Amino acid sequence: MKIKFKLTLWMGLLFTLIIGLATMAIIQVKSLASASENILVANFNSLVYAREMLHELDAWPADTTSLDRFETQLTLQESNITEPGEDDWTELLRAHFNQLRHEPQQPDKQALVREDLNHIMRLNLEAIERKSVLAKQAADQAILYIPAVAGLCFMIAFILLINLPGNIANPIRELTESIRQIAKENYSERVHFEGHNEFGELASSFNVMAKKLEEYNNSNLSRIMVQKKRIETLINNMHDPVIGLDQDKVILFANEEALHILGLRESECVGRPAQDVALQNDLLRLLVKDFWNSGPSAENHPMKIYAHGKESYFEKEIVHIQHTPTGETEKQHIGDVIILRNVTSYKELDVAKTNLMATLSHEFKTPIAAIRMSADLLRKQEVGTLNAQQTELLNSIEDDTSRLLRIIGEILSLSQLETGRMQMAAEKQDALLLVEQALQPNMPMATLKGIQVQKSFPDQPVWVKADPEKTNWVISNLISNAIRYTYEHSSITIGVASKNDHVFFTFADNGPGIAPEYLDRIFDRYFRIPGSTHEGTGLGLSICKELIEAQGGKIMVRSEIGSGSTFTFSLPAFP
Numbered sequence: 001m002k003i004k005f006k007l008t009l010w011m012g013l014l015f016t017l018i019i020g021l022a023t024m025a026i027i028q029v030k031s032l033a034s035a036s037e038n039i040l041v042a043n044f045n046s047l048v049y050a051r052e053m054l055h056e057l058d059a060w061p062a063d064t065t066s067l068d069r070f071e072t073q074l075t076l077q078e079s080n081i082t083e084p085g086e087d088d089w090t091e092l093l094r095a096h097f098n099q100l101r102h103e104p105q106q107p108d109k110q111a112l113v114r115e116d117l118n119h120i121m122r123l124n125l126e127a128i129e130r131k132s133v134l135a136k137q138a139a140d141q142a143i144l145y146i147p148a149v150a151g152l153c154f155m156i157a158f159i160l161l162i163n164l165p166g167n168i169a170n171p172i173r174e175l176t177e178s179i180r181q182i183a184k185e186n187y188s189e190r191v192h193f194e195g196h197n198e199f200g201e202l203a204s205s206f207n208v209m210a211k212k213l214e215e216y217n218n219s220n221l222s223r224i225m226v227q228k229k230r231i232e233t234l235i236n237n238m239h240d241p242v243i244g245l246d247q248d249k250v251i252l253f254a255n256e257e258a259l260h261i262l263g264l265r266e267s268e269c270v271g272r273p274a275q276d277v278a279l280q281n282d283l284l285r286l287l288v289k290d291f292w293n294s295g296p297s298a299e300n301h302p303m304k305i306y307a308h309g310k311e312s313y314f315e316k317e318i319v320h321i322q323h324t325p326t327g328e329t330e331k332q333h334i335g336d337v338i339i340l341r342n343v344t345s346y347k348e349l350d351v352a353k354t355n356l357m358a359t360l361s362h363e364f365k366t367p368i369a370a371i372r373m374s375a376d377l378l379r380k381q382e383v384g385t386l387n388a389q390q391t392e393l394l395n396s397i398e399d400d401t402s403r404l405l406r407i408i409g410e411i412l413s414l415s416q417l418e419t420g421r422m423q424m425a426a427e428k429q430d431a432l433l434l435v436e437q438a439l440q441p442n443m444p445m446a447t448l449k450g451i452q453v454q455k456s457f458p459d460q461p462v463w464v465k466a467d468p469e470k471t472n473w474v475i476s477n478l479i480s481n482a483i484r485y486t487y488e489h490s491s492i493t494i495g496v497a498s499k500n501d502h503v504f505f506t507f508a509d510n511g512p513g514i515a516p517e518y519l520d521r522i523f524d525r526y527f528r529i530p531g532s533t534h535e536g537t538g539l540g541l542s543i544c545k546e547l548i549e550a551q552g553g554k555i556m557v558r559s560e561i562g563s564g565s566t567f568t569f570s571l572p573a574f575p
Helices: 003-059 066-078 086-102 107-183 198-236 256-262 274-278 282-292 344-379 388-419 431-448 468-485 516-521 540-550
Strands: 242-246 251-254 303-307 310-323 332-342 427-430 452-456 463-466 491-499 502-508 554-559 565-572
Touching: 003 066, 003 107, 066 086, 086 107, 107 198, 242 256, 251 256, 256 282, 256 303, 274 282, 282 332, 310 344, 344 388, 427 431, 427 468, 431 452, 431 463, 431 468, 431 491, 431 502, 463 468, 463 565, 468 491, 468 502, 468 540, 468 565, 540 554, 540 565
Parallel strands: 452 491
Antiparallel strands: 242 251, 242 332, 303 310, 310 332, 427 463, 491 502, 502 565, 554 565
């Protein structure tokens, strides 16, 4: 039987019973109303007329007009005859009343009139009693039939309430669960609904679909396995270690290179949670710690790992794998891949470059110092007097030697930072004194350009934990840059402030500013803003960054074209 037909049948039956109940209630109420109306309109009025006539009869003969009023009530009674025999008594009452009116001196006529009135009253009282019994019977019938029909309607409605939602919702729930299983690629799922209704047809169509999906899945299984083997072969032949994890951080695969540097067998890690394997393997613990580290991750410096009989360097990269399921719009995280790129050869070349630069810097420093000494001797005119052109050439030689010595000094500082030979001696320092010491050598250049130095210092001493020599170099470099890039007859601002256990040094200039696309590269080595007319190696800010971060601080820049630049670095405050 179709669900639509069932619903129509049950609802039609319930609707019919409700209409029947309403009709029966209306009929019973009308019957009660009619019985009450008959009692009130017919019999009660006759009793009222008879009572009024007795009252007028009692008032006669003292009141001579009472017989006229009597006749009026008698006329009303003659028009309100409703009961069998009532017309005979009323006609007899009229005859006796006429006799009484024409022969008032005969007292027996009044007695006859009273007897007629009593008969009429008794007749209507009996009718009222009889009709009351009928009304009570009608009320009893209504009390019996209406609750019976209402109870039948309630039973049918209760049966529908219990069975109908389940008959509709349960198959839908079962079908929904089966669809969810199909979505999880459980193509063996089937739906079994009894009957030949719409749900049965839906179950049949669903089972056909699931069967075809199962056949399709089985037909493509071999092809999928070939693709899986191909991918596994590609991953195993990669020279970089690769480790794959699912969304629950269970190790899915690790290529041969990864197993080699981890010192594990495939059976010891694949298929196991990464945190469990990391408990016995220090290197894996180092690789996966970022997954459970709620704080900000450290910079991705090359990792030193002993592999292939020597110390090797690897850069770690974590690739988060996401995909959008079919029919959905939001991406879901399904796993991660850890890739270790072997940068040993680049590291070795970098170390060789650093050593070469340091060696060349040392080698260049001696002859440049000799050139500078010779220039000093020429300026003292101990070897002879110089003419104007020779003096100009000498000034050029001194400027070039100073620039070369500054470049060599920056290269030596950079090489010391890269090789780790630069030692930091952080100690308690007066931040204001550090700024004043670095500012003093730069004042002549500021005076020459007509630049005013504005200071924003607190009234109280500010103590900072810093290496005085390295910090002085950074402050001096930032001040000289601010003076160099600020327009003539303008000003620079130097500020010192303490906040949240750190001391902040600020250097603001009124120069041309830095374009937004260059802000992220301003601290890169050898980087110079394209089109800049100022001399430099592009190492100063890079060395500043290295020195500040080596002391546990941070350096940053804020700039807009035409509004100047503001360099700020922080160092830990001395506790």
